[in-house]
Amino acid sequence: MDSKGALIVISGPAGAGKGTVVKELMKDENMRLSISATTRAPRGQEQNGVEYYFLTKEEFEKMIAEDGFYEYAQYVGNYYGSPKKPVEQWRKEGKNVILEIEVQGCQKVKKIEPECVSIFIKPPSLEILEKRLRGRGTETEEAILKRMARAKEELPLAADYDYVVINDSLEDCVAQVRSIIAGL
Ligand code: ADP
Ligand code: 5GP
Numbered sequence: 001m002d003s004k005g006a007l008i009v010i011s012g013p014a015g016a017g018k019g020t021v022v023k024e025l026m027k028d029e030n031m032r033l034s035i036s037a038t039t040r041a042p043r044g045q046e047q048n049g050v051e052y053y054f055l056t057k058e059e060f061e062k063m064i065a066e067d068g069f070y071e072y073a074q075y076v077g078n079y080y081g082s083p084k085k086p087v088e089q090w091r092k093e094g095k096n097v098i099l100e101i102e103v104q105g106c107q108k109v110k111k112i113e114p115e116c117v118s119i120f121i122k123p124p125s126l127e128i129l130e131k132r133l134r135g136r137g138t139e140t141e142e143a144i145l146k147r148m149a150r151a152k153e154e155l156p157l158a159a160d161y162d163y164v165v166i167n168d169s170l171e172d173c174v175a176q177v178r179s180i181i182a183g184l
Contacts, residue, residue, distance in 0.1 A: 005030075005091040006184045007113050008098045009106045010177075012121035013151030015133030017167040018100050021121060024174045025098065025181070032090045033098045034070075037063065040078040044138045053083070071112070073104040076146045080105070096181065103157045117184060119177060120161035124168045126151065 012018050025031055037053040039060050048054050055063070060079045063069060070088075072081025082099050090097050099109060106118055123129035129151055133144055158164045163180050167173040 003094050005093065005095040005097055006181070007091065007109070007116040008096060008181060009109050009116055009118040010098055010100045010121060011103055011106050011118070011161070013123065013129060013154050014147040015129050015136065016121045016123045017132065017170065017173065018121050020170060021167065021174055021177060022098055022100055025177065030096055031098065032095045033100065034082045034087050036080055036082050036101070038078055038080045071101065071105045071108040073102060073108070075102050076150055103154050106161070117180065118161040118163070119180060120158040120164045121173070122155070122158055122164055122166045124166055
């Protein structure tokens, strides 16, 4: 790896365990997580500037017009995007940057930065995915059904990723992702 930090894209259906895995990866001092902007409403205890920057549609579209996003996409009726500045700044400083984004965003990042490494976190089965999503207890029934429908569309796209890691045992999943990153 040269002195510029790596760009690591992590995707996977809602409930697969991306957030849980990323939290473990963030224990590495050289790792940074891009905080995305979204137009969806905060969920549970989420705070502005911590899990996401919560923007109105107008604010988000203004930021698109000002070329403020590294990438952005729409997902089940809302905008999601990665603010450009922190990603570029951290990588310049030699930090490894994680983008935890959905599949369309990953496709865009691959065009901008072919050197990025993409990792798809896959649940052991759709049944377990639904159980985890429900077990998290943060979504309405409508949101769960939309996310499960989207999951069925997203799972076949795992084939486009550099690595697919199944999140059955969390410990094994984190170890596998760490070894991928260590090999960069
Ligand atoms: P995502 O960020 O992909 O939407 P989360 O990280 O929020 O998913 O995980 C969804 C739920 O599944 C959470 O309640 C989390 O604690 C749980 N979970 C994550 N990984 C595992 C695992 N390996 N085994 C069992 N439960 C898990
Ligand atoms: P959630 O609403 O469950 O937090 O996120 C929904 C989906 O949006 C997840 O698949 C998540 O990875 C994705 N996502 C979060 N931030 C971004 C982003 O900045 N860009 C893109 N393209 N997807 C994002």
